Amino acid sequence: MTREKSVLINLLAIARYDQTPDFPIQFMTKGRLSIGDEGSAVLEYTESQEDEDTGEITSSLITLSMQKDRVTMTREGDYSNTMVFVPEQRYEGVYRTPYGNMDMAVFSRGVRCSIGETKGSVHLKYQLDIQGAYASTNELHLEYKADGSETVQ
Secondary structure (H helix, E strand, O other), X not given: OOEEEEEEEEEEEEEEOOOOOOEEEEEEEEEXXXXXXXOOEEEEEEEEEEOOOOOOEEEXXXXXXXXXOEEEEEEEEOOEEEEEEOOOOEEEEEEEEOXXXXXXXXXXXXXXXXXXXXXXXXXXXXXXXXXXXXXXXXXXXXXXXXXXXEEEO
């Protein structure tokens, strides 16, 4: 039986590039949490970003499939990709943009999940490569807390 809850999400993402200052993004949003029977969960939320060049707002649906030592992040929208985070493993995929597709890879340096029905967290540290070259070192710190709404399916 899957239990579904509405949650509040607090997210901090930090990108570190060579020879430039860190680029942190922090926001709060609402999402939906589905708890599975075997210590797994799926968290969905919408992320909106402003294009620095055009000022256009783009939205992406983010889905985090979480297990103790494995997180799969899927981004759907104008910019889409799938990244799999397993400690000390490399995952290769494709980053799809309106301007064309690019090869990408992530090497997970840290993966921690705490999955609970009323609160939980995901902490990721990883290196991102684009088109075979180092792009950045990244951290994602996400915490969620149930907001009281629940549906049972």
